[in-house]
Amino acid sequence: MQYIKIKELIAEQIDSGMLTPQQKLPSERQLAESFNTTRVTLREALSLLESEGRVYREDRRGWFISPLPLRYDPACSASFFELSSSQNRNGSIEVISAENKLINKTAVELLSLKPFSEIYQIERVRCLEGRPVSYVTHYIPTKSFSNLLDADLTSSLKSIYREQYGVLCHGTHFKLSSGSLLGMVASALRATEGTPALAIERRNVDSNGEIIDASIEFWRHDAISVESFFSKN
């Protein structure tokens, strides 16, 4: 169980504060030599640290120290920008694609619409300090939001709904599960196939319980911590 010891040695280095968030670790070959082992074993140690959320990988770029996770409260309606700046983080959003299309299977289930309904499908990537941490696909029935794609999609969708269409979100159904980054999602987040992730499905409803939109977010698992308070009335 050599890789456990190596993991602990690297963890010590991190804890000691000699390494700062987003700093790159030495190359695998260098580290393997330092610990007098092979790359395979060294990578096992690093993967363990990755699964603990202490380091992360960027595909073919190397291993980096994880920053503190963003605290995310589902009960709070703050936008990603408000959230990140309230925690002294530098949040930004990049639009990957935005199109008007016929509903697909995933969206049918999320939105409970009829087949052949039209929706907007918007894909965005959220970054913290320039690091892509979350890939979001929004599914929005076109019905209530004509010409939505003309809006500035790098801003908060919730604020567009409110300011340009007078639509207010009253509640949200959440579903959280642990999974992994695959395919396009992985590459958009500069991650390798199979990187651990937290999947968050959201369905926003208005005060009549009608669905406004839905989305699926994939977060790099080290980048987020979900916190909330529930009480009985």
Next chain:
Amino acid sequence: MQYIKIKELIAEQIDSGMLTPQQKLPSERQLAESFNTTRVTLREALSLLESEGRVYREDRRGWFISPLPLRYDPACSASFFELSSSQNRNGSIEVISAENKLINKTAVELLSLKPFSEIYQIERVRCLEGRPVSYVTHYIPTKSFSNLLDADLTSSLKSIYREQYGVLCHGTHFKLSSGSLLGMVASALRATEGTPALAIERRNVDSNGEIIDASIEFWRHDAISVESFFSKN
């Protein structure tokens, strides 16, 4: 990227329904031979399926098909038994240890108590269909619950608080994050070091906002899906 193809081939087998939940896969050596590859590559494919929550591993016992995850609603105060039986699952609880001790660092932070306070620390494992899926450590100030350890600790703690001490839980602080199973927790869940997990911290409060107890749960990540609804009043 051979391991991706192998992953997909195994995934097809699972989807086809030829394999049932909790069924054991053939040995790694057999699978490696079937796919004409080495154990290392085969294990990469299996690890990917594991991170997607399609299969799980039991330490030195092999690879198994994952059952559907348990749906878990933090807003709902159902006990683990009520939850599992409402989903036609067979839940059971095993007490690992239960002791009266001085508070430790973790508990100080969770319970906001003074150093040298006394607490009960109870460790339990929850199983579904006999499979250990979650390791829970409860931290309970002794103050409000004299002789708690004499109660039947295999039942719901919340019901003990209510029925034997007249203490009602009014709200809960939640913190969810993705991590991995380590040390004793891993072995109690028959998992190997580093198995992906969902960590859930809870702090239960009464109607005055006073902390009743706190707990940390580690769930095998394929065994749980957290679902809830939030609304503005």
Next chain:
DNA sequence: GAGTGGTCTAGACCACGGA
């Protein structure tokens, strides 16, 4: 006691990132 999974070695080739 046979076979299993966990761990490890010592290489190799390739495609990509970054200078």
Next chain:
DNA sequence: CCGTGGTCTAGACCACTCA
């Protein structure tokens, strides 16, 4: 273009599970 990480091979030994 060099070095990197991603992927893969073909073995090995051990401790453990399970029949």
